[in-house]
Amino acid sequence: MNGEVVTAGSAETTAVVNPANGEIVAEVPAGTAADVDRAVAAARAAFPGWAATPPAERAAVVRRIGAGLTARREEIAAAITAEMGSPLTMSRTAQVGFPVAVAESFADLAGDFHWTEEVGNSLVVREPIGVVGAITPWNFPLQQIVSKLAPALIAGDTVVFKPSEVAPLTARILAEVTTEAGLPAGVFNVVYGKGSVVGEAISAHPDIDMVSFTGSTRAGRRISAVAAGTVKRVALELGGKGANVILDDADLPKAVETGLMMAFANGGQVCGAWPRMLVPASRLDEVVELAVEAAKQYTVGDPTDEATRIGPMASEAHREKVNGYIERGIADGARLVFGGSGRPEGLEKGAYVRPTIFADVDPYSVIAQEEIFGPVLTIIPYADEDEAVEIANSTVYGLTSGVFGEPEHALAVARRLRAGQVDVNGGQWNPLAPFGGYKQSGNGREFGHAGLEEFLETKAIQR
Numbered sequence: 478m479n480g481e482v483v484t485a486g487s488a489e490t491t492a493v494v495n496p497a498n499g500e501i502v503a504e505v506p507a508g509t510a511a512d513v514d515r516a517v518a519a520a521r522a523a524f525p526g527w528a529a530t531p532p533a534e535r536a537a538v539v540r541r542i543g544a545g546l547t548a549r550r551e552e553i554a555a556a557i558t559a560e561m562g563s564p565l566t567m568s569r570t571a572q573v574g575f576p577v578a579v580a581e582s583f584a585d586l587a588g589d590f591h592w593t594e595e596v597g598n599s600l601v602v603r604e605p606i607g608v609v610g611a612i613t614p615w616n617f618p619l620q621q622i623v624s625k626l627a628p629a630l631i632a633g634d635t636v637v638f639k640p641s642e643v644a645p646l647t648a649r650i651l652a653e654v655t656t657e658a659g660l661p662a663g664v665f666n667v668v669y670g671k672g673s674v675v676g677e678a679i680s681a682h683p684d685i686d687m688v689s690f691t692g693s694t695r696a697g698r699r700i701s702a703v704a705a706g707t708v709k710r711v712a713l714e715l716g717g718k719g720a721n722v723i724l725d726d727a728d729l730p731k732a733v734e735t736g737l738m739m740a741f742a743n744g745g746q747v748c749g750a751w752p753r754m755l756v757p758a759s760r761l762d763e764v765v766e767l768a769v770e771a772a773k774q775y776t777v778g779d780p781t782d783e784a785t786r787i788g789p790m791a792s793e794a795h796r797e798k799v800n801g802y803i804e805r806g807i808a809d810g811a812r813l814v815f816g817g818s819g820r821p822e823g824l825e826k827g828a829y830v831r832p833t834i835f836a837d838v839d840p841y842s843v844i845a846q847e848e849i850f851g852p853v854l855t856i857i858p859y860a861d862e863d864e865a866v867e868i869a870n871s872t873v874y875g876l877t878s879g880v881f882g883e884p885e886h887a888l889a890v891a892r893r894l895r896a897g898q899v900d901v902n903g904g905q906w907n908p909l910a911p912f913g914g915y916k917q918s919g920n921g922r923e924f925g926h927a928g929l930e931e932f933l934e935t936k937a938i939q940r
Contacts, residue, residue, distance in 0.1 A: 498826060505669040507669070562791055591603075600940060609685070615641035617743075622651065713919035715874075715919040719896070737768055789827045789829045806835050846871070897915055909926075911928060
C-alpha cells in the first residue's frame with residue numbers, strides 16, 4: 478500500500494499450495510475490510526496527481542512496467558507454475574508474454590486516443606473514473622491484472638487490487654515492478670485476502686468508483702449485487718462455454734487440432750476455451766479419430782518438466798470438481814472415447830485429472846451446458862448449419878467461439894454466433910481487439926480502445 482510493504486490488520490495468513498505435490502510454497506496475509514479502507518485511502522490521495530499526469534507520461538510508465546515484467550520473466554513463470562500448476566513452457570509464453578503484449582498495446586494506444594472531441598457546440602472530454610477495485614482469478618494471475626491495470630493507469634485511475642488467494646505470488650512481483658517503473662506511491666495497492674472478506678469490501682466501498690472483475694459467473698452476480706448499493710460501475714469478464722463449429726467445408730485436421738488445443742490449453746482452465754466441438758453428423762467418426770490421436774500428444778505430468786503439456790488442476794478442490802463432471806458425463810451416457818475419471822497412471826499425488834473426450838454428447842446435457850474448467854472436450858454432432866448455430870448459442874454463456882470452414886462461409890456463420898469473440902479458421906489473438914462476453918459471460922470489454930474507455934468517464938461541456 479502507498480508504495481510500501483505494510484503489515485496486514487489481521488495476523489491470519491493463507492497458505493499457497495503447489496497443486497503438483499500438495500506442498501505449501503508460501504503464505505500471504507489474510508486481509509481485512511480495514512486493510513481495504515487503508516488501500517482505498519492511499520489510492521484516493523494519489524488520484525489527483527496521477528489523473529493530472531499527461532497521458533504520454535502515464536504511457537511511459539506502463540511501457541516500463543512491461544519491460545520490467547519481461548526482465549523478470551523466469552521468476553514470474555516459476556511462481557505461476559508453483560502456485561497454480563501451469564506448465565512452465567506455457568508460463569513463460571502465455572502467462573508472461575500475453576500481459577507484456579497487453580501493456581505495450583495500451584502504451585501505444587495512449588498517443589492516438591481521442592481524449593477530447595468537438596461534437597457540435599460541445600466539447601466532449603474523457604476523464605479518469607477515479608479509484609478502481611480490481612479482483613482477479615487464479616488461472617492467469619498476471620494476465621488478468623495487467624489487462625485491468627494497464628488501461629486504468631493509461632486512463633489516469635488509481636487501483637486497489639485483490640489477487641486470488643489461490644495464486645497471489647505474482648501480485649507482489651508486479652507491485653515491485655510498478656514501483657521500479659516510477660509509478661507514484663498510492664497509485665497501485667495490493668490487498669491479499671478472501672473474496673468473502675476483501676472482495677466484498679472492495680465491491681461495497683463508497684470511495685471505489687469502479688469494480689473490474691474476472692472470474693466465475695456466480696461471483697460476478699454477487700459483486701454486481703453488492704456494488705449496486707453505491708451505484709458504481711461494474712465490468713465483468715465471467716465464465717464461458719465456447720463452441721468450435723466445424724463446417725462441412727473445413728480443413729478437418731486443422732479444425733480438430735486447433736479446437737483440441739483450445740479445449741486443453743492451461744489444463745482447460747481458460748474462460749475463453751472451446752470445450753464443445755460441433756461437427757457434421759456425417760463426419761463424426763472421422764473427427765473422433767482425429768481428436769483421440771491428437772489428445773495422445775498432451776503429456777500430463779510435472780509442470781516444471783519442459784515436455785509437460787497439461788499440469789495439475791490449480792487445487793485439489795478443483796480437481797475433485799472436474800473429476801465429478803467427468804463422472805457425470807459417463808453416468809449420463811455420453812460416449813467416452815479418451816481419458817475418463819480418476820487420476821492419470823503414475824500420478825497418484827497432486828491435483829491431476831485425465832484429459833478426457835466424450836463423443837455423441839447431448840447438447841443440452843450437464844457436461845455440454847455447464848462450465849467444467851478442465852481438460853474435457855465434448856464432441857457434439859449436428860444435422861445442418863442451422864442446428865449447429867442453435868446448439869452453439871444454447872448455453873447461458875457467450876464469451877468465445879470458433880468457426881472452421883471456407884473463409885466466407887465461416888465468416889457468415891461467425892456473425893450468427895452470440896459470443897463476444899469468434900475466431901475464424903484459427904485467427905490469431907489480437908490485443909487491440911475488444912474482448913468480453915454476451916449473456917452471462919459478463920459485460921464491458923477489455924483490450925484496445927473499448928478496453929480503455931471502460932476506465933473513463935465522459936463529460937460534455939456545452940459552449
